[in-house]
Amino acid sequence: MSKYIALPKGVAEADFDKAIAEFKKILGAGNVLHTRERLAPYLKIMIPAPIEEHTPSAAIMPESVEQIQRILRVCNRYKTPVWPISTGKNFGYGSAAPATRGQIVLDLKRLNRIIEVDPDLCFAVVEPGVTYQQLYDYIKERNLPLWLDPPIPGPVASPLGNTVERGVGYTPYGEHFLFSCGMEVVLANGDILRTGMGSMPNSNTWQVFKWGYGPSLDGIFTQSNFGIVTKLGIWLMPAPPAYKPFVVRYPDQADIVKAIETVRPLRIAQVIPNAGTVSNALWELAVVNRRADLYTGAGAIPEATVAKLAKAHGVGSWNVYTALYGTEETIAEHWKIVTAAFKASGGTVLTQEDVGPDDPLFNYRRDVMRGEMTMREFGLYNWRGGGGSMWFAPVSQARGSETMKQMGLAKKVLNKYGIDYVGLFVIGWRDMHHIIDILYDRTLPAEMEKARSCYDELLDDFAREGYGVYRTNIDFMDKVAKLYGPVKASVNHKIKKALDPNGILAPGKSGIHR
Amino acid sequence: MNSLNLIRLLAAVAALVAAGQASADSTGKWQSSQEVYNKVCGYCHEANVGPVITGRNLMPEYISAIVRNGNRAMPAFRESEINDAALAGVAKLVSTSPAAAAKK
Numbered sequence: 245m246s247k248y249i250a251l252p253k254g255v256a257e258a259d260f261d262k263a264i265a266e267f268k269k270i271l272g273a274g275n276v277l278h279t280r281e282r283l284a285p286y287l288k289i290m291i292p293a294p295i296e297e298h299t300p301s302a303a304i305m306p307e308s309v310e311q312i313q314r315i316l317r318v319c320n321r322y323k324t325p326v327w328p329i330s331t332g333k334n335f336g337y338g339s340a341a342p343a344t345r346g347q348i349v350l351d352l353k354r355l356n357r358i359i360e361v362d363p364d365l366c367f368a369v370v371e372p373g374v375t376y377q378q379l380y381d382y383i384k385e386r387n388l389p390l391w392l393d394p395p396i397p398g399p400v401a402s403p404l405g406n407t408v409e410r411g412v413g414y415t416p417y418g419e420h421f422l423f424s425c426g427m428e429v430v431l432a433n434g435d436i437l438r439t440g441m442g443s444m445p446n447s448n449t450w451q452v453f454k455w456g457y458g459p460s461l462d463g464i465f466t467q468s469n470f471g472i473v474t475k476l477g478i479w480l481m482p483a484p485p486a487y488k489p490f491v492v493r494y495p496d497q498a499d500i501v502k503a504i505e506t507v508r509p510l511r512i513a514q515v516i517p518n519a520g521t522v523s524n525a526l527w528e529l530a531v532v533n534r535r536a537d538l539y540t541g542a543g544a545i546p547e548a549t550v551a552k553l554a555k556a557h558g559v560g561s562w563n564v565y566t567a568l569y570g571t572e573e574t575i576a577e578h579w580k581i582v583t584a585a586f587k588a589s590g591g592t593v594l595t596q597e598d599v600g601p602d603d604p605l606f607n608y609r610r611d612v613m614r615g616e617m618t619m620r621e622f623g624l625y626n627w628r629g630g631g632g633s634m635w636f637a638p639v640s641q642a643r644g645s646e647t648m649k650q651m652g653l654a655k656k657v658l659n660k661y662g663i664d665y666v667g668l669f670v671i672g673w674r675d676m677h678h679i680i681d682i683l684y685d686r687t688l689p690a691e692m693e694k695a696r697s698c699y700d701e702l703l704d705d706f707a708r709e710g711y712g713v714y715r716t717n718i719d720f721m722d723k724v725a726k727l728y729g730p731v732k733a734s735v736n737h738k739i740k741k742a743l744d745p746n747g748i749l750a751p752g753k754s755g756i757h758r
Numbered sequence: 759m760n761s762l763n764l765i766r767l768l769a770a771v772a773a774l775v776a777a778g779q780a781s782a783d784s785t786g787k788w789q790s791s792q793e794v795y796n797k798v799c800g801y802c803h804e805a806n807v808g809p810v811i812t813g814r815n816l817m818p819e820y821i822s823a824i825v826r827n828g829n830r831a832m833p834a835f836r837e838s839e840i841n842d843a844a845l846a847g848v849a850k851l852v853s854t855s856p857a858a859a860a861k862k
Contacts (some may be wrong), residue, residue, distance in 0.1 A: 277837070285836040288828035305838045335833060353838035356786035373838070374786065377797050382784030399801050400839075532806075604806070619801040625831035626807070633831075687830070 249280045250299040252325050252346035260301065263322040263348075267304050270314045278302040286332075286349050289339045290633045292684065292695040293719040298341040300327065303349040309474050313434040315350070319748040320432070326350040327750050328472045330372035330405025333397045336633040336681070337409070338718030343752030350472070359475060363388045366480045367425065367451040372404045372473065379403060380617055389483040391615040393417040399617045404476040408466045409715060412670050412677060414612045416569060417481050418519025419672060421466055426450040428475035429465050432744035437461070437471065451477035467715065469750035470743045481615070486575050489567040489610040490582075491599070492591035493560030497524075497547065500651060501644030502589040503562050504669070504676070508642045510585060511566075511671055515578050518613055520566030522647075522676075523668040525554035528563055530627035530666050530683070531620070532604055543662040564591065565609040566671065624666065630685030632695060636702050638711045640669070640676040650678050653705055658682075661698040677714055703727060718752075725755020791847035794840060799848065808832060813857025818849035825849070 246257055267276045277283055278301065286303055287295050304326075306312050319326055327347040332340030340349060356373030361382060368379060376392055377399040383390050392398075393413035395406050407420040417423040427439045440456035441449040454460065465471050494503050503522055510516040526545070529538065538553055539545045545553075554561055568575045568582070586593050599606045608620035625633060636654070640646050647669060655665045663682055670677040680702075684695040699720065703713070707727045716724045725733055736756045740747070747758025788794050802808035808831075811821070822845050828834035840848070 284827045285834035288834035331839065332836065339833065340836070351836065351838045353836065358784060378784050378786055385784055399797060619807060620805055622802060622807050629830065631830035
């Protein structure tokens with residue numbers, strides 16, 4: 245019987261003992277966790293996989309890059325893999341748990357320095373453990389006219405972590421990786437790479453010009469296990485003098501076509517500059533209701549019932565939330581353009597004045613589209629209850645017919661498993677991130693199994709039509725890697741072998757193993 | 759104090775008032791139990807996402823156990839985010855605080 249709750253694959257307990265002893269020397273015994281009690285927070289996940297498949301062997305908490313380098317030397321010696329996390333708030337994608345059993349969670353929360361915020365060039369340099377809240381506070385303390393772009397778990401999530409996972413927010417800077425500039429990466433051999441201009445000694449252009457010289461490398465360290473990102477430059481939006489959020493409600497399911505066809509040209513031309521959202525009626529209802537209060541029948545809620553509920557609760561079948569940013573004058577001009585376009589398409593355009601001060605749905609969208617701290621959208625988790633959530637997020641063209649087709653594909657599979665289509669499109673630029681929250685009761689093993697099978701089938705059905713997800717959870721990384729084809733997998737594998745020959749960094753991340 | 763400084767001071771005071779109880783802090787270290795509550799717990803438990811937890815005389819030990827283990831949709835929080843001392847403080851605060859009016 246092992247004294248550990250899990251061990252890394254292929255590592256003998258005696259070697260693991262030695263690695264743990266070395267970690268304690270580097271970090272102090274208090275910063276090396278390996279009992280079940282102290283590892284408990286790392287075992288809490290929302291995805292429908294048994295935690296036994298993702299149980300870490302230990303968690304270690306460095307405070308500096310230098311400590312990380314020393315940790316990696318130990319890992320190379322004993323072949324003990326580490327799974328780096330920033331703030332571990334990747335809810336619905338695996339939270340803080342590793343892709344495979346027995347990995348050591350390298351918890352980077354204590355690397356939480358804000359290295360720099362430049363109010364002229366509008367950028368920040370942060371470490372992995374900095375939260376959006378911390379950066380928000382920094383900006384407020386100094387009264388800087390800068391906005392953040394938080395994702396939904398914003399206050400407790402990491403700008404660095406979310407960006408390297410290629411997450412999204414809702415302001416004009418919504419596509420996070422696009423608005424990052426310059427990384428510091430610790431490689432498996434302990435080398436420190438600064439990407440782009442950061443490779444130049446004494447450079448002061450690391451955060452202002454992405455490309456540097458020669459092959460641009462930043463992308464290979466996102467959704468990746470080729471290195472540990474320990475610093476990241478992120479561009480911050482200058483606070484505009486004026487801001488006008490609004491919602492456009494459409495009455496029918498098929499109106500998704502009109503909604504997308506109307507929003508696309510406005511978005512591509514930057515009249516609407518932000519990563520707004522187009523949410524369906526059940527998304528709106530789910531954020532502020534418990535399902536059992538609205539429907540008690542078996543299976544997914546029938547369409548006719550959804551339509552009735554939408555009407556009764558005053559939400560659209562589709563709801564476009566976007567905003568205008570600029571001066572009062574530019575917004576006044578753009579307002580004429582957008583209202584004319586949306587009205588002509590059959591939508592009802594509403595502002596804060598129209599919906600009133602107390603509409604929780606409007607208010608949290610208003611807040612996230614201007615980078616305020618809120619987690620109100622997690623009301624979604626009360627819809628089913630039971631703490632089960634997993635994001636199925638295929639990429640779609642920003643084209644009405646395509647979003648319609650994806651909705652049909654998704655509903656067919658979801659309904660088969662009795663799961664509601666709680667869906668939203670994040671308005672990228674030429675794409676839509678089609679985000680579906682697979683909500684299920686994780687306290688019921690049968691529901692968990694259904695959710696897992698449902699996701700698996702969704703991946704296959706979408707892949708058959710040429711659609712892939714932009715991100716996946718720790719349980720499906722191998723499968724999604726396969727769906728993206730053998731050449732991509734082979735190139736990933738070759739890079740992995742070159743940079744991390746012992747496979748000590750996050751084996752299984754994005755389906756990349758040693 | 760010249761008028762420009764006075765304007766700056768007034769602006770700073772207004773910003774603090776607007777920030778309410780959630781005093782700003784960018785050090786990455788919790789300054790008080792109230793700050794932990796406002797900047798972690800409150801985003802759900804004062805926002806109709808999680809249940810109201812103040813004013814219920816919940817046992818501090820129970821609160822700490824839920825924070826470390828999570829419970830259904832409630833995520834778990836690690837020592838690296840809220841250390842044992844900070845957790846003990848916020849657990850005591852929640853346990854002894856009167857109920858706040860739930861916000862929308």
